[in-house]
Amino acid sequence: xxxxxxxxxxxxQHEQPILKRILIFLLVWFVSAxxxxxxxxxxxxxxxxxxxxxxxxxxxxxxxxxxxEVFTKYPRDKIKSVSLFYKTxxxxxxxxxxxxxxxxxxxxxxxxxxxxxxxxxxxxTVYLKDGGMFATPVDSSGQIMPVTKHLLNPAEYFxxxxxxxx
Numbered sequence: 001x002x003x004x005x006x007x008x009x010x011x012x013q014h015e016q017p018i019l020k021r022i023l024i025f026l027l028v029w030f031v032s033a034x035x036x037x038x039x040x041x042x043x044x045x046x047x048x049x050x051x052x053x054x055x056x057x058x059x060x061x062x063x064x065x066x067x068x069e070v071f072t073k074y075p076r077d078k079i080k081s082v083s084l085f086y087k088t089x090x091x092x093x094x095x096x097x098x099x100x101x102x103x104x105x106x107x108x109x110x111x112x113x114x115x116x117x118x119x120x121x122x123x124x125t126v127y128l129k130d131g132g133m134f135a136t137p138v139d140s141s142g143q144i145m146p147v148t149k150h151l152l153n154p155a156e157y158f159x160x161x162x163x164x165x166x
Contacts, residue, residue, distance in 0.1 A: 052126050052134045054147070060120070062151035065111040070124040070136060072106070080127040082106045085146075088117035112151055119150045 051073040079101040099106040
């Protein structure tokens with residue numbers, strides 16, 4: 001006569017906790033597998049038909065004011081902000097020039113007579129209300145490749161150009 005023991009076989013007592021653990025493990029694995037499939041860990045692909053673009057001027061002179069302009073194909077109601085970031089050889093840090101997102105043109109006028117410089121380095125950014133951020137110019141991997149332009153003396157430029165033609 002045994003008192004205090006429900007079953008003489010240990011197997012039925014451990015079967016239920018093992019099955020519960022296996023079922024919980026499978027459930028967690030299944031749910032987490034679905035979550036991972038919905039997340040996108042890939043690098044974004046960059047289009048070569050951009051919706052944000054800038055065409056740099058061929059030559060910038062140190063005696064004339066010039067404009068830096070960016071265009072975007074995004075609707076104005078989707079744009080949160082548009083900015084120009086620039087620096088010159090006399091300015092050590094990038095300066096941000098914010099544009100009004102509701103404007104029809106995004107243009108910055110730089111006058112080398114007021115802020116003399118030998119070169120200017122710049123790029124544009126566009127932030128969308130849905131959290132997207134775009135810049136121009138970018139390379140094929142999506143890295144920002146700022147435009148670098150030397151501000152030339154017009155007299156020297158045209159002398160050199162005339163001598164190359166002859």
